[in-house]
Amino acid sequence: MRLFHLLPLTITFAACTSQSDQPRVTAAEPEPIVRIETVEVCSNDLLAEGQHTFRFDTFGDEAFWGDQLHLHEALATVSPRTALAVGLKVDEEALPASLIAQLAAGEVDLDDPAVTAALLKIDAVVGVTGKFDNTGKLTSMGIQCAFCHSTVDDHLAPGIGKRRDGWPNRDLDVGKIISLAPNLTPFTDLLGVDADTVKQVLLSWGPGKFDAQLILDGKGFRPDGKSAATLIPAAYGLAGVNQHTYTGWGSVPYWNAFVAVLEMHGQGNFDDARLDSDQFPVAKRAGFAHVRVTEDRVTPKLAGLHVYQLSLAAPKAPNPADANAAARGEALFGGAAKCGSCHMAPAFTDSGWNMHTADEIGIDDFQASRSPDKNLYRTTPLLGLHTRSKGGYYHDGRFATLGDVVDHYDRHMSLGLTAEKKADLVAYLGTL
Ligand code: HEC
Numbered sequence: 001m002r003l004f005h006l007l008p009l010t011i012t013f014a015a016c017t018s019q020s021d022q023p024r025v026t027a028a029e030p031e032p033i034v035r036i037e038t039v040e041v042c043s044n045d046l047l048a049e050g051q052h053t054f055r056f057d058t059f060g061d062e063a064f065w066g067d068q069l070h071l072h073e074a075l076a077t078v079s080p081r082t083a084l085a086v087g088l089k090v091d092e093e094a095l096p097a098s099l100i101a102q103l104a105a106g107e108v109d110l111d112d113p114a115v116t117a118a119l120l121k122i123d124a125v126v127g128v129t130g131k132f133d134n135t136g137k138l139t140s141m142g143i144q145c146a147f148c149h150s151t152v153d154d155h156l157a158p159g160i161g162k163r164r165d166g167w168p169n170r171d172l173d174v175g176k177i178i179s180l181a182p183n184l185t186p187f188t189d190l191l192g193v194d195a196d197t198v199k200q201v202l203l204s205w206g207p208g209k210f211d212a213q214l215i216l217d218g219k220g221f222r223p224d225g226k227s228a229a230t231l232i233p234a235a236y237g238l239a240g241v242n243q244h245t246y247t248g249w250g251s252v253p254y255w256n257a258f259v260a261v262l263e264m265h266g267q268g269n270f271d272d273a274r275l276d277s278d279q280f281p282v283a284k285r286a287g288f289a290h291v292r293v294t295e296d297r298v299t300p301k302l303a304g305l306h307v308y309q310l311s312l313a314a315p316k317a318p319n320p321a322d323a324n325a326a327a328r329g330e331a332l333f334g335g336a337a338k339c340g341s342c343h344m345a346p347a348f349t350d351s352g353w354n355m356h357t358a359d360e361i362g363i364d365d366f367q368a369s370r371s372p373d374k375n376l377y378r379t380t381p382l383l384g385l386h387t388r389s390k391g392g393y394y395h396d397g398r399f400a401t402l403g404d405v406v407d408h409y410d411r412h413m414s415l416g417l418t419a420e421k422k423a424d425l426v427a428y429l430g431t432l
């Protein structure tokens with residue numbers, strides 16, 4: 001009988017415990033009622049832990065960004081004005097009241113790099129952690145998920161406000177920031193090219209973009225000569241969505257492990273035998289298919305990160321300027337324009353297998369061919385579109401406006417939409 005009671009409890013803890021050093025079974029004899037309470041408390045803990053990981057955990061990646069690239073040395077010379085100009089954001093809630101008052105009164109010298117260091121010291125730069133020695137000198141730095149996947153509401157000033165987790169930072173010039181690193185040897189060694197070539201690739205990305213596949217296949221540019229980078233996507237509105245990333249690499253926990261270990265260079269184990277392939281010559285050479293570390297600082301965080309990301313609801317759209325047009329657009333979306341055959345409410349991606357061929361959506365297969373499934377694009381969940389108009393639409397921002405997206409579908413699917421109908425569809429998209 002005792003075993004019968006213990007078994008469900010073990011499963012409960014295994015499912016909601018993310019710290020490997022926590023006990024999997026408690027000594028107390030479990031009653032069913034206790035088990036239910038435990039689940040609820042545990043979920044809340046996981047959510048809070050996931051938020052903390054998303055915002056503040058570097059997974060030990062300062063060993064790469066600081067100790068190897070020496071990016072902190074570049075950061076130490078950067079004024080707050082320059083930092084804001086390359087898209088870094090400042091978390092208002094980390095600022096002491098005195099500093100908020102000084103900012104409001106225009107008394108903070110935004111041209112003084114010492115102010116950047118002071119902001120780093122109080123953990124106010126979103127997604128970046130500075131490491132300081134006891135003389136107050138900046139000795140290293142690491143990055144977090146929030147670096148790319150959070151922004152702020154600009155409440156105090158442009159780039160300074162309350163955190164908005166999950167909103168893609170389309171101002172952040174990741175390539176430019178990395179290109180400032182005094183030592184690019186880790187990239188030149190990995191990619192087998194010289195520093196000028198690495199810089200040329202990094203500077204081709206531009207604001208709001210990053211190329212997660214560069215360190216796998218070494219492709220810096222598309223056949224048409226344009227950058228191979230993709231837009232930073234939303235990390236909200238992902239609950240109920242099957243495949244993740246533009247080309248469907250896998251689930252949220254898969255991709256989180258991938259990013260934390262291979263892109264951020266955190267210390268963690270990682271497995272993906274698909275990378276041991278000639279499709280990914282750089283990854284194959286580097287042994288990315290199986291990464292093993294002595295102290296895994298990533299895997300124990302995946303459950304919390306997963307729960308937190310699924311909890312991030314897409315932001316609500318403002319009321320439409322023309323509610324009638326939006327209503328007509330909604331009818332078209334689900335009807336004659338056939339959008340709803342792939343973008344299904346409520347997440348606005350396909351229920352089930354949400355992958356489609358490049359031909360189905362009428363674009364080239366360059367980016368799709370860089371993922372293990374080849375030739376497939378994932379139906380982008382559309383909620384919160386109004387928060388990500390910067391940088392354009394589709395994985396590489398090829399369509400500057402929603403009107404351009406609708407024109408594309410109209411041509412590709414021979415929908416024969418009139419200008420009015422196209423405008424109605426755009427009005428509806430603005431309400432998602
Ligand atoms: C340097 C910028 C950067 C950092 C740091 C970063 N990401 Fe991303 N993230 C991206 C880009 C770019 C993509 C799109 C990749 C693709 O589709 O090939 C992406 C994709 C994703 C997706 C898929 C979203 C979707 O629409 O399905 C999730 C989830 C995600 N990231 C979560 C995270 C988490 C969690 C972390 C921290 C462990 C993280 N990212 C760190 C840039 C970043």
Ligand code: HEC
Nearest residue numbers: 337338339342356360361377378379380393394395405409
């Ligand atoms: C066959 C399935 C399919 C149909 C039908 C379809 N879409 Fe899409 N949609 C996709 C896929 C796949 C993507 C991702 C393309 C990419 O990122 O390159 C996408 C991307 C988008 C985006 C860009 C989202 C972003 O954040 O970049 C918008 C907007 C969009 N679709 C609207 C529509 C509208 C409006 C219609 C109807 C006219 C429609 N879609 C019909 C599959 C479909």
